[in-house]
Amino acid sequence: MKPLLPAVLLDEKLPVRLSDLANPPKALFIRGELPRGPAVAIVGTRSPTPEGRTFARRLAADLASAGVAILSGGALGIDTEAHRGALQARGTTVVVAPAGFAKAYPPENEALFARVVARGGAYVALVEDDVSATRAAFFARNACLVALAWAVVVVQAGVRSGARNAAREARRLGRPLLAVPSAPWIGKGLGCLEELRLGARPCERANDVLDLLDAMGAQLIRPASMRRPSRSASRQAKRRAPTATELPPLDESALVHQVCELIANGAREVDQVADLAGLPVSTVNRVLLTLRLQGVLVSAASGQLSLLKSSD
Numbered sequence: 112m113k114p115l116l117p118a119v120l121l122d123e124k125l126p127v128r129l130s131d132l133a134n135p136p137k138a139l140f141i142r143g144e145l146p147r148g149p150a151v152a153i154v155g156t157r158s159p160t161p162e163g164r165t166f167a168r169r170l171a172a173d174l175a176s177a178g179v180a181i182l183s184g185g186a187l188g189i190d191t192e193a194h195r196g197a198l199q200a201r202g203t204t205v206v207v208a209p210a211g212f213a214k215a216y217p218p219e220n221e222a223l224f225a226r227v228v229a230r231g232g233a234y235v236a237l238v239e240d241d242v243s244a245t246r247a248a249f250f251a252r253n254a255c256l257v258a259l260a261w262a263v264v265v266v267q268a269g270v271r272s273g274a275r276n277a278a279r280e281a282r283r284l285g286r287p288l289l290a291v292p293s294a295p296w297i298g299k300g301l302g303c304l305e306e307l308r309l310g311a312r313p314c315e316r317a318n319d320v321l322d323l324l325d326a327m328g329a330q331l332i333r334p335a336s337m338r339r340p341s342r343s344a345s346r347q348a349k350r351r352a353p354t355a356t357e358l359p360p361l362d363e364s365a366l367v368h369q370v371c372e373l374i375a376n377g378a379r380e381v382d383q384v385a386d387l388a389g390l391p392v393s394t395v396n397r398v399l400l401t402l403r404l405q406g407v408l409v410s411a412a413s414g415q416l417s418l419l420k421s422s423d
Contacts, residue, residue: 117142117212117240129258131284136237136255142212143233145259146180146203149329151320152260153181154274155189155267156299163189163267163299165411166291168196170264173317175202177331179324180232182207182260184252185224187217189266189274194223198230205233207256210244212236235259253277262287262323264314268302275302278311287323289314316380363401366390370398371407371418379415 120126120139129135153171155163171181171193181197183190185206197204206224210216212234215224224234236242237251253273257263257280265288268274281288290311293300307313314320321331369388378384385395399416402408409419 126259129255132254132258136251138237139255140211140236140239141233143205143228143231145205145233145235148178148180149261149324149327149331150180150182150205150259151324152256152263152277153183153189153193154256154263154265154277156269156272156274157186157188157190158299159188159192159267160297160299163291164192167192167266168199169411169415170266170314170317170320171196171204172200172202173334174320175200175204176334177317177321178202179320179329179331180205182256184208184256184273184277185216185220186273187219191220191223193266194227197232198226201230203230203232205235205259207252207259208234208236208244209248209252210236211238211240211242213240214243216244249273250276254280257281257284257286260286261327261329262289262320264320265290265303265306265311267291267293267297267299268306269299270302270305272302275306278302278306282309287312287327289320289323291315363398366394366398367401370395371402374408374416374418379417381416384416 117140120141125135125139126145151174153167155167167189175181175197181193181202181204183193183206185194185208194204194206204227206227208216215221228234237255238248253276257277263277263281263286265274265278278288288306288311290303290306291314292307293303295304312319321333324331370384373384373387378387381392381395381399385392388395399408407419409417
């Protein structure tokens, strides 16, 4: 397949969201197409922990599955995992880059950038194809990335980092900012703790972002595993639910079988398993502990549940 030639957007053809910038770019050089629906920027450190990598990839995949375009800067680490997660979910992702397409930065991601474009996403630069990245270009790239986004999520970031520069841009532009809580002894996440202190919303799962986008008027279709029961449905379920004295007792093996079946059929969170099974969360947690001790269950860094093997 021949490489897609770049389009140059000028003046009134530039995305309207860029007009929020104090110094909007005069031109954008684009391969592919910019998304028309909701888009979320996922940013973070170039050297994340393994758990941070997994979380970023899973978050991007879950958001992409709901129809959200994933924006990131194409850097190694969290940015790369965000692009990969969106591609894994067959979603749309956009690289907002500090260099021209022919001078891809970092060069290790050249093949990834080509795949992003080939899969219906876009490579966006503020400079022409043959221009290399400069220090100033990263700040301009961050401003453009944030301006294009409906919301920004910082997954892992040091106290002094490019991701926190993007977070500052989000505050300046009034873009909703989310940060993934981090243990205080993990240096790569201390910047996220600072952002939470400054007012960022906590992001523990994709639904935290999707709820925000829903409130902003986005038209999203959540996968079944991420849907929340409506309030009316929850109230009806409570009215119909039998009392504890009416419930027939379940032995432990029946509880284990029921929980395993729900996880095998797509339930991925403790609360979701409890809702579907009609069980107290405390009971579900007890069963999950049994399954972990048996080596049947694994919990990802994001909290997602999955079975390692059949429990039968």
